[in-house]
Amino acid sequence: MTLFDPTLPPAQYLAHADLIHDEAAVRLAIAELAAALKLSLHDSQPLVLCVMGGAVVLAGQLLPLLDFPLEFDYVQASRYHNQTQGQTLLWKVLPSHHVKDRTVVLIDDILDEGHTLAAIREKCLEQGASRVVIAVLAEKLLGHEKPIRADHVGLQVPNRYVFGCGMDVYGWWRNLPAIYALPEQVSPAALSG
Numbered sequence: 416m417t418l419f420d421p422t423l424p425p426a427q428y429l430a431h432a433d434l435i436h437d438e439a440a441v442r443l444a445i446a447e448l449a450a451a452l453k454l455s456l457h458d459s460q461p462l463v464l465c466v467m468g469g470a471v472v473l474a475g476q477l478l479p480l481l482d483f484p485l486e487f488d489y490v491q492a493s494r495y496h497n498q499t500q501g502q503t504l505l506w507k508v509l510p511s512h513h514v515k516d517r518t519v520v521l522i523d524d525i526l527d528e529g530h531t532l533a534a535i536r537e538k539c540l541e542q543g544a545s546r547v548v549i550a551v552l553a554e555k556l557l558g559h560e561k562p563i564r565a566d567h568v569g570l571q572v573p574n575r576y577v578f579g580c581g582m583d584v585y586g587w588w589r590n591l592p593a594i595y596a597l598p599e600q601v602s603p604a605a606l607s608g
């Protein structure tokens with residue numbers, strides 16, 4: 416048996432993956448997220464911050480469902496660097512000064528170990544945000560405490576590396592409309608076949 420590695424042709428990751436949530440389930444989850452955000456934020460004129468790049472698919476589907484006044488901006492912080500293990504958080508685009516005295520909604524594709532969203536939330540508060548609300552498409556079930564909780568979670572995913580709907584596997588497949596998980600292990604024969 417062997418672990419997946421970053422050098423395989425991208426089709427191999429999908430060929431060996433398991434479907435976790437299909438496209439219909441993802442759409443329903445995003446509609447439910449929109450309904451929850453409408454209830455809690457419709458009169459707060461929030462600033463919605465998309466955590467690029469993973470949240471791009473969620474943002475594109477969620478924003479048109481939010482029928483109340485909001486402003487949109489983005490931040491960019493990467494911890495996985497196109498790998499499957501989290502590393503040091505690298506800030507690429509910081510929140511702008513416009514977070515001051517605002518209700519800020521962070522939207523991201525996945526809450527995994529929670530370090531990324533914890534750091535972004537902290538930065539927003541440091542810069543004067545009055546409230547930070549977190550909405551994620553998926554939360555990974557790790558079975559232990561995390562440094563942060565999301566206020567709104569669309570779907571739960573198992574403790575495996577997942578991809579699709581904005582989430583990449585070694586840089587590939589953010590474009591898939593459903594969520595897949597890599598197997599823990601795969602035999603070398605299966606990969607060469």
Ligand SMILES: O=P(O)(O)OC[C@H]1O[C@H](OP(=O)(O)OP(=O)(O)O)[C@H](O)[C@@H]1O
Binds near residue numbers: 466495496524525582
């Ligand atoms: O909860 P954590 O363990 O911190 O991981 C979650 C973060 O990891 C991913 O970003 P990534 O670093 O892969 O950058 P990307 O958005 O460019 O894919 C994902 O988009 C989240 O922002």
Ligand code: HPA
Binds near residue numbers: 578582583
């Ligand atoms: O399981 C994951 N998949 C894709 N991106 C991620 N970023 C953190 N965890 C994951």
